[in-house]
Amino acid sequence: MEYFPFVVVAWILAVGLHGIVTSRDLIHTIICLVVVQSSTYVLLLGVGYVTGGVAPYFYDISARTKAVDPVVQALSLTDIVVEAAVTALLLSFAVQAHKRFGTLDPHKLVEFRG
Amino acid sequence: MSPRQRLVLFTVAMAGLAACFAWAVAGLPGFGNYPGPYGPVILHDAVGQTHATGVVSAVNFEYRGFDTVGEEFILFAAAAGLSVVLRRLRDERESRPVDNSNRLPVPDSVRVPALIFTGPTVLIGWWLASHAQTNPSGGFQGGIMLASALILIYLAGEFIAFRRLSPVALLDAVEAVGAGGFAVIGLIALAMGLPYLDNFVPLGTIPGAVSSGGTIPLISFFVGLEVAAAFVAIIGEFGEQTLLVRRS
Amino acid sequence: MIEILQAVMLVMVAAGALAVTRARDRVRQVLLLSGYGLLLAILFFTFQAPDVTLSELTVGTVVLPMILLLAIFKVRRGERGREE
Numbered sequence: 001m002e003y004f005p006f007v008v009v010a011w012i013l014a015v016g017l018h019g020i021v022t023s024r025d026l027i028h029t030i031i032c033l034v035v036v037q038s039s040t041y042v043l044l045l046g047v048g049y050v051t052g053g054v055a056p057y058f059y060d061i062s063a064r065t066k067a068v069d070p071v072v073q074a075l076s077l078t079d080i081v082v083e084a085a086v087t088a089l090l091l092s093f094a095v096q097a098h099k100r101f102g103t104l105d106p107h108k109l110v111e112f113r114g
Numbered sequence: 115m116s117p118r119q120r121l122v123l124f125t126v127a128m129a130g131l132a133a134c135f136a137w138a139v140a141g142l143p144g145f146g147n148y149p150g151p152y153g154p155v156i157l158h159d160a161v162g163q164t165h166a167t168g169v170v171s172a173v174n175f176e177y178r179g180f181d182t183v184g185e186e187f188i189l190f191a192a193a194a195g196l197s198v199v200l201r202r203l204r205d206e207r208e209s210r211p212v213d214n215s216n217r218l219p220v221p222d223s224v225r226v227p228a229l230i231f232t233g234p235t236v237l238i239g240w241w242l243a244s245h246a247q248t249n250p251s252g253g254f255q256g257g258i259m260l261a262s263a264l265i266l267i268y269l270a271g272e273f274i275a276f277r278r279l280s281p282v283a284l285l286d287a288v289e290a291v292g293a294g295g296f297a298v299i300g301l302i303a304l305a306m307g308l309p310y311l312d313n314f315v316p317l318g319t320i321p322g323a324v325s326s327g328g329t330i331p332l333i334s335f336f337v338g339l340e341v342a343a344a345f346v347a348i349i350g351e352f353g354e355q356t357l358l359v360r361r362s
Numbered sequence: 363m364i365e366i367l368q369a370v371m372l373v374m375v376a377a378g379a380l381a382v383t384r385a386r387d388r389v390r391q392v393l394l395l396s397g398y399g400l401l402l403a404i405l406f407f408t409f410q411a412p413d414v415t416l417s418e419l420t421v422g423t424v425v426l427p428m429i430l431l432l433a434i435f436k437v438r439r440g441e442r443g444r445e446e
Contacts, residue, residue: 002144002145003139003144003145004145004369004372005145005368005372006139006142006145008372008373008375008376010132010135010139011376011379012375012376012379013131013135014128014132015379015380015383016379016383017124017128018124018128018383019382019383019384021120021121021124022117022120022121025388027388027430027433027434027437028386028388028391030430031382031383031391031392031395031430032382032383034395034426035379035382035383035395035398038379038398038402038422039379041402041406041414041418042372042375042402042405045406045409045411045414046145046409047142047143047148048148048153049145049146049148049409049410050146050147050148051146051147053410054410055250055410055411055412056157056168056169056170056410057167057168057169057170057248057249057250057412058161058167058169058321059167059168059248059249063157063161063162067157067169067410068148068153068409068410068411069148069150069152069153069154069157070153070156070157070160070169070170070172070173071152071153071156071173071178072153073170073173073411073413073414074170074171074173074174074178076411076414077170077174077252077254077255077411077413077414077417078174078182078185078254079185080254080414080417080418080421080422081189081254081255081257081258081341081417081421082185082188082189082192083421084258084345084421084425084426084429085188085189085192085193085196085344085345085348086188086192087426087429088192088193088196088348088352088429089192089195089196089199091352091429091430091433092195092196092199092200092351092352092433093199094433094437095200095352095355095433095436095437096199096200098436098437098440099440102440102441104437168413170413171413242416250412250413250415250416251413251416252413254417255413255416255417255420258417258420258421258425259416259420261425262420262424262425265424265425265428268428345425348429349425349428349429349432352429352432352433352436353432355432355436356432356435356436356439
């Protein structure tokens with residue numbers, strides 16, 4: 001268990017990148033990018049985890065209780081939401097490209113100019 | 115580049131990346147042995163300094179507030195960029211929203227639960243957005259929950275109702291208030307002679323109460339507005355493209 | 363106990379990532395992505411991060427698949443219009 005979460009992170013990153021590289025469809029590429037991004041959340045939360053720690057909320061427990069790192073949680077929390085908006089922006093590019101060129105295959109799209 | 119060459123290049127690059135990653139992980143403390151320093155310091159000080167029992171919100175809207183402003187403006191820019199990219203092209207027209215064909219053929223088994231759950235979802239979203247200082251909640255989760263309540267209305271096949279509930283002018287105004295409100299709270303602190311985004315509102319006496327946390331619940335609320343408006347605008351744009359815009 | 367749960371969720375997330383990136387049909391891929399979001403949310407919960415769970419749950423299983431589906435239907439409609 002010592003390094004297993006980080007192995008999983010590497011695995012998610014690798015399959016996501018492989019999906020992007022072999023993709024024949026821009027929407028497929030974008031979904032693979034979402035998977036790649038999800039590896040960063042697993043990495044951040046995996047680094048900040050403390051064995052035996054509780055979630056960093058002290059409403060009904062003592063503020064001295066051992067807890068996991070709140071900083072990485074704050075980072076990934078905002079990033080998840082912002083990532084969705086950026087993904088939507090990417091999708092709008094794909095939709096417009098399809099309107100214009102009638103295809104979402106990146107191999108065919110490179111033949112078009114302007 | 116042929117797919118085969120591409121795959122070879124990818125394999126080589128991946129091998130390099132894997133080596134670097136393995137090297138990096140070897141330098142990390144093992145899973146569950148986080149050594150700090152930032153986390154423990156914040157865990158030690160946050161409740162006393164901010165009177166917020168939700169330390170993650172305290173980090174987001176207080177310690178790392180400046181960074182969160184940046185994140186919020188990424189969201190703002192993405193939503194604005196999306197509406198620019200998805201504008202009507204010259205050879206497109208919008209079919210009239212009144213004709214019945216725009217109502218999606220949604221079965222009642224979808225429509226009824228979607229409409230039933232709209233109210234509770236709005237309530238949960240509102241509660242999350244306004245209780246950042248106590249529980250696992252905050253503007254980001256609450257805002258997106260509010261947006262998904264409007265998605266439920268959309269799923270019920272009521273695109274017209276969805277549009278009527280979220281006119282573009284209103285969304286733009288809410289988004290501007292959300293993004294601007296956050297920045298202005300920071301500027302008020304500056305005007306009072308404090309550092310940008312410093313907590314200038316009284317912190318309240320009981321940590322975790324609704325009135326405690328100073329600027330944390332305020333900022334969280336504005337973030338909630340911004341996130342909700344941005345996502346409703348995004349869904350609205352895509353919905354319009356799918357249901358209304360046709361090539362003439 | 364929680365270690366076992368974490369390990370199980372990590373394995374499921376790893377399998378989920380593979381399934382999402384391997385799928386070729388667009389709609390099926392979006393549905394898999396939605397399930398993957400749910401798996402990630404449960405994993406984050408076992409990592410003691412309830413707020414990240416809430417965020418991932420709403421974004422990953424509701425909002426993002428919704429946006430993707432809308433874009434896919436727009437593209438599909440364009441494809442059908444071209445064939446006519």
